Amino acid sequence: MTDFHPLNIAVLTVSDTRTEDTDSSGRTLVDQLTAAGHQLAHKAIVKDDIYQIRAACSAWIAEVEVNAILITGGTGFAGRDSTPEAVTPLLDKEVTGFGELFRQVSYRDIGTSTIQSRALAGLANYTVIFCLPGSTNACKTGWQLIAEQLDARHKPCNFVALLQQKASPL
Template sequence: MTSTAFVALNIAVLTVSDTRTDATDSSGQALIDRLTEAGHKLVQKRIVKDDIYQIRAACSNWIADAHVHAILVTGGTGFSGRDSTPEAITPLLDKEITGFGELFRQVSYQDIGSSTMQSRALGGLANYTVIFCLPGSTNACNTGWKVLQEQLDARHKPCNFVALLQQKQQP
């Protein structure tokens, strides 16, 4: 029996917030810590305001970049007036990964109970790049990574996203 080798993915992290800075972005840092601990590479990290067009611009650039396999977005997934991450990301997707939001909320229920129904966490695929949008709390990012880690690992069976992401055209 042959085993599949680990494949380090190039992952970008986007924090959506009107108030966080590099010094106070514990959620973005948690995602960076988890992905690098798993053996993946951080290719870029940005913070943008909770503005549909700033979110789309940042993600569109990464979607078009042949070297970016995955984008992890934290923040802007709730119901407050400025929360607009799902509205920004959904039009960019070729396909939605509906199971991600469903599974995230199921796992999150164990920590925060019925409040998880207010999470609009979502996942999708655009130009052979997976995008996962998580709530802005550090705890939610750690929960999200628990859900995502196996799907971003080529060794996970029976299936994972890695082979699909490797189809992205290199320049």
Template sequence: MAHLTQRCFQPLNIAVLTISDTRTFDTDTSGQTLADLLQTAGHVLIDRGLVKDDIYQIRAQVSQWIADPQVQVVLMTGGTGFTPRDNTPQAVAPLLDKQVDGFGELFRQVSLAEIGMSTLQSRALAGMSNGVLVCCLPGSPGACRTGWEQILAGQLDSRTGPCNFTPHLKPQDGIAPTACETRS
């Protein structure tokens, strides 16, 4: 079971991307939910974007952030379903150096209590690319809240033990990330 250790909290630089053919920044409740949650947790919202559900627009924005030395995490919302316009997984997967296979599995597991078997239709995924954690969540505020509260809040908190994602991310300001603890 994960727990908070005596380590110091290290705020992360996080970019949020909404994928939608219909939303604007004024109507983007999912992206706003992620932005609010990460800032409340003490992290830095370093950038926020909104693109159409188009493979190449998604890849262009995510690629820009992966290459940015300041961005450590990209949180994405939208485009993970099964409609013809849901292109996020196929847009992002080729950009990843390593997939975090358990992310989608765990997201569907924790979503089961909230939305029942509809969780099968989520193609949530995550992976690492150039020291950046990229996470793709469904496009509802509830799904974003579930993903943050049940998975990401702990995994992006440097104090969570025995391990979290922070040691695997790009270091900022010359601060080396704290390595994971070993299990006895």
């Protein structure tokens, strides 16, 4: 049996209005990842601005110690929602199945409103990035899908071995 390997995970909340006191979605993700045995590498809140989102993600992607980034917020169609536009150019590969499965599972809770979710995931420099809607319930739903993929014991496959290939810069 494969052993559990705790990962270093960063959490980014994208919002023009949330603060640390009101960030229930970010707090939910932190609670979920630490309860699963992972370590919180960073937590930040940035405005819904393409360049602020990219700057935070780029810094964490470049850090050898960060294995995964969980982003909450900015995935809808409101005027300033720009997380997919900010993150997609940073990706080496998209994990298309994540958005598809997230919307399928969300359909049970929110019906056809799930078509307005632009949840996505991908890999950048051996860092997996998951972009979730900003609601606490969406983060709980997303974690149900993400948790097994960040656990080396999950078979037939998971992201852990790939994430551990992240090499130190010269």
